[in-house]
Amino acid sequence: MFSPVLDVTDLSKRFGDFPAVDGISFSIKPGEILGLLGPNGAGKTTTIQMLLGLVTPTAGSIRMFGMDLATHRETILQQVNFSSTYISMPQSLTVEENLWVIARLYGLLDIPRRVDEIVKKLEMEEFRTRVTRKLSSGQMTRVTLAKAFLTEPKILFLDEPTASLDPDIAGKIRALLKEERRASGLSILYTSHNMREMEEMSDRIIFLQCGKIVAEGTAQEIVTRFGQADLEEVFLKLARESQR
Amino acid sequence: MKLHRVLALIARHLYLYRRSLPRIMEIFYWPFLDLVIWGFITTYLTRFQGQMPGFVTFFLGALILWDMLFRSQQGITISFLEELWARNLMNLFASPLKPSEFLAATMVMSIFKVATVGIVLTLCALLFYSYNVFMIGLWLIPFILNLVLTGWVIGVFTTSLIMRFGQEAEVLAWSMVFLFQPISCVFYPMEILPNWLKLVAWINPAAHIFEGMRAVLGAEGAPSASLAWAVGLNGLFLVIAVWWFYRTFAYCKDQGLLVRIGE
Incomplete structure (x- = not known):
């Protein structure tokens, strides 16, 4: 039990x-x-x-x-981490910068590797260097999910x-959620x-x-x-x- | 307090300044404009040097120091507003970040702004008006440090008000400091104030700094007493402001305001 x-x-x-x-x-x-x-x-x-x-x-x-x-x-x-459709991330930062800030905030080690992993996992390569303001709402949701997964x-x-x-x-x-749960x-x-x-x-x-x-x-x-x-x-x- | 969390927030703000021209302008534009206007006024008043010996030299020094206080306050309050505008407070305070670490990061940003503005204004004053702020001598260092502290006091207090009352109170970020200007005796000595206002000015640490600055420029001796008052009052008010911030933070969490602010 x-x-x-x-x-x-x-x-x-x-x-x-x-x-x-x-x-x-x-x-x-x-x-x-x-x-x-x-x-x-x-x-x-x-x-x-x-x-x-x-x-x-x-x-x-x-x-x-x-x-x-x-x-x-x-x-x-x-x-613990969270993601919500109703939250945002700083709009003037790029996707990658936002993830770096979160990674530093949680004191992650080997940040470049972890950011690369999460970007690949959520298929965000195409817009990883784009300013968050320019993302579609679907892409934005993926970024907030990436934020949530990033800190393991x-x-x-x-x-x-x-x-x-x-x-x-x-x-x-x-x-992905099911796989993370399993793994x-x-x-x-x-x-x-x-x-x-x-x-x-x-x-x-x-x-x-x-x-x-x-x-x-x-x-x-x-x-x-x-x-x-x-x-x-x-x-x-x-x-x-x-x-x- | 964890340094990596403070550094994360500082990085977040520096990323912001890296590609935002309006934000960079905000640091340089207004201080520079102030300097230009007061520089011309001072140049004009220099013609009456005979009637007002030495006084004109106070103006530019006072302006530069006042701007440092203003930028110190802005460093705290605008950093908070940036999080509010970005609807990022929830991300931050649902992380292990402590309020003390948040405040520490905004204070570092405030020092960054003060240093940047200080360098720019000092160079411009020297270049355009042949005014050397270093004529205040070594006293300049404790004066600036105390003005930074006064800026933090006003900044932390203003941030608490914005956190409590939301975006409606945003305007305080730019206006609150000017409530203190008349009683800071920036451009005139404390003695010209009416008696009742002198008492109010007396408990304002910035007033002691500007009194001290005039004492140094007027060769009236070491302003140790003024500096001691400023240090004591700043210490007291900073403790009260931080306590107030924590109290407001707890109140906002209780009322659910922290998650609704900025909506």
Whole structure:
């Protein structure tokens, strides 16, 4: 039995009277891909922001690698990275310069080799020396993913990582994530609004609604429990319930 | 504090300056323009040297030193704004980077700007107006160091306000320092201020530096007391400013402002 790499207990976040996240508990095992599903405003992004130490929880605890995030922030974040469609990188720097800055920030050794590897892996050779401002949104997504992979994290938080990619590149990214998980035991917390992708990628899924976990299990278990045809139907049912 | 993280941020800013003409202009253009205008005013006032002995020489020295304070403050605040504009704060603070390392990097950038502006203005003053800032002598070194510290105090405080209130407070990056100018007694002695304002000026470290500068140029003896006041006040205010920054940082994390700033 492996001890979890991430263990979240009774995690809550209130902004004034609004409970953005309301007492959620879950864990991720080494090498596991956990899908975080839920309609807009369900608390997915706030949860990820708390896991990254960007938002202070109102209550509850976050432990990674057996350490408390509140007291071991630096050691934990050295082994964690993230990518989101909604973040950017400094636009006036080239792709390569951005990667070098991140590599230095995390104190990587042999930076040229590591940058070369990641550029090849994500097929970015063509635009590695281009200023980030001039990239298409798909290329930009690849750069933020490269940033996330560059530091060889043990846990990766991915917030809609394939949202702006064409099907070919999105498929390659999914294959890469699976390969990284297989090769290095990478654990991933994954959010997406693409239900087929969620089913394909996730070992387990957590369904959030109004800041609470309303379902947890494999995609098939959740579909069966809610008596729907597929995950998309479950999503629509829960999303419409939360709008009432 | 890890040096590699501080160096990473410095590299990030130097990359930025390497290919951005507007940013390079921002360092040189305004200081140079200030120098040209005050240089001509000084040249004009030199005609009345008889009525105002020695006073005119204060202006250019004061201008150069004031610009160093201004650039020191800008080094901190603009570095933060660059991250805000690039929507890069999330990348930085979701990494192992500590707020202290972030501040250290902005302080190094501030020294870089002060040094660059200082060299340019000194050379231009010498070349165009035959004004030698080194006539202040060795006192120039502690004066500049203290003005850099005052710039850091104002810069860290302004950065905290921008972090707390977001892009709406951006304008403070350029305007905040001028709130301190009247009570810094840059171009006039403290004694001409009304009594109540003298008290306010007295707790401003920059005012003691400019008083000290006038004492040196007016051959009134060593400005040790002025310098001691400046060092003491700078030390006190820097501790308060950094404490305030940490407090604001914690508040922004609690309110979720750190991830929303710049949106």
